[in-house]
């Protein structure tokens with residue numbers, strides 16, 4: 001934090017004779033409050049008197065050797081550079097000298113950018129220790145100094161990508177989603193939107209060292225795409241990352257590399273679709289920041305992709321996967337057969353995916369593809385089906401310890417379908433058709449989470465103000481929240497107000513665990529996005545109705561007690577919770 005002081009900047013603080021060795025004094029000058037001190041060795045120093053922790057005066061602390069201790073919570077600082085040797089972030093130091101028997105200080109404000117490096121290092125330490133308080137304070141210092149909040153979110157995503165044990169975590173989608181919230185939060189208020197990303201990043205990566213990346217393999221031209229795909233298929237973690245890094249180092253453009261990653265993602269349905277969701281969110285975030293962030297973010301994501309569970313190889317998806325294998329060779333030709341005037345009934349696809357047999361669900365989409373219906377139109381029908389499936393969720397499952405499924409399981413049906421729709425806009429390749437089939441598999445396989453048909457109640461719209469809907473969500477009144485939303489869904493102004501309120505609700509953290517907060521944010525962002533994307537669509541309302549019902553429902557967050565029973569049943573009796581959808 002050292003800076004060069006001009007002669008004119010020095011100002012007298014007090015005569016040296018009034019600063020006895022081994023003591024500190026509070027000095028106020030130009031609106032600054034200093035802890036001015038002299039070590040027993042005669043070294044004079046000046047610190048910001050407000051402890052960076054909670055602002056108590058350091059001058060009222062103790063001075064031992066070169067260490068100042070803030071007595072309120074025992075943080076310790078080195079008087080030379082302000083480094084915190086016990087506690088959290090460091091304290092600002094001021095240039096000081098003894099001249100003609102006077103202690104002089106330089107209180108001129110430096111360019112805050114000079115502090116960015118130190119604040120950023122300290123911010124990262126906050127993430128490392130999952131010390132939210134420290135990361136938030138340093139984040140506010142950065143924002144106050146003019147640091148770009150979008151860059152800060154990208155920094156957090158990079159931190160996650162480089163540290164996460166198995167590659168990218170939910171930190172990435174939370175960062176991308178929270179970037180949407182920045183628009184209405186200027187200045188330091190941006191921290192309200194950034195905080196969930198800080199929290200989940202710290203929670204996911206607590207005390208994890210940087211994961212080593214392999215040496216890049218020099219880019220070998222167009223064959224790299226196939227080499228990468230083969231390396232991922234073979235679960236060659238090092239090789240696939242090395243190929244990716246080599247391509248970035250050869251300045252292959254981001255869009256090209258994203259195409260490779262989409263191709264890889266189309267090969268398998270991974271972990272409830274998380275990796276595809278992360279992919280679309282990575283693109284969204286990277287669209288807001290310089291491309292240099294892509295290298296690390298995609299290296300982390302690729303790591304997660306290679307290590308992912310290939311659910312299409314599990315028995316519950318074997319029927320769909322087998323059918324996909326049978327038509328695989330026809331996909332390129334079918335993809336080229338676009339027919340804008342092809343008749344398409346989204347309700348037929350929706351009904352098949354929701355309630356028909358595996359074969360009929362699959363064929364409904366395959367028929368539309370062969371008819372030349374464009375993938376985005378088909379994806380919208382799947383989003384509509386996802387909204388309805390999500391809405392049908394039997395909430396009793398969430399608290400049934402004998403069943404694996406819960407709210408988070410079902411919410412992915414919507415967020416994955418939304419990711420597939422986004423992918424159809426970004427990924428121009430026959431391989432995108434595989435993503436549609438992944439969505440069919442995922443949605444259709446969730447039918448066992450539905451409430452029985454006889455238990456479902458019709459949605460009755462009841463005009464309500466957005467604030468009334470939000471109040472209903474807050475008091476867990478599902479019926480009123482859903483009824484109000486149903487009446488509001490075609491009122492664009494009301495919808496915007498509701499969106500702002502839901503955003504605020506998610507940020508105000510009525511939920512506790514970072515991972516549950518992440519799903520509430522991710523799901524509500526997808527719901528409003530799909531409501532906009534499905535304008536004029538017969539199922540437009542369902543993603544939002546389902547999400548409002550989700551937000552208004554009690555959600556079991558802590559499952560430690562439940563996990564005890566699960567462990568006992570598994571270890572002692574060999575019984576795991578039933579999986580209805582797998």
Ligand code: FES
Pocket residue numbers: 051052053054055056070071072073074075087
């Ligand atoms: S205020 Fe100084 S350690 Fe807490």
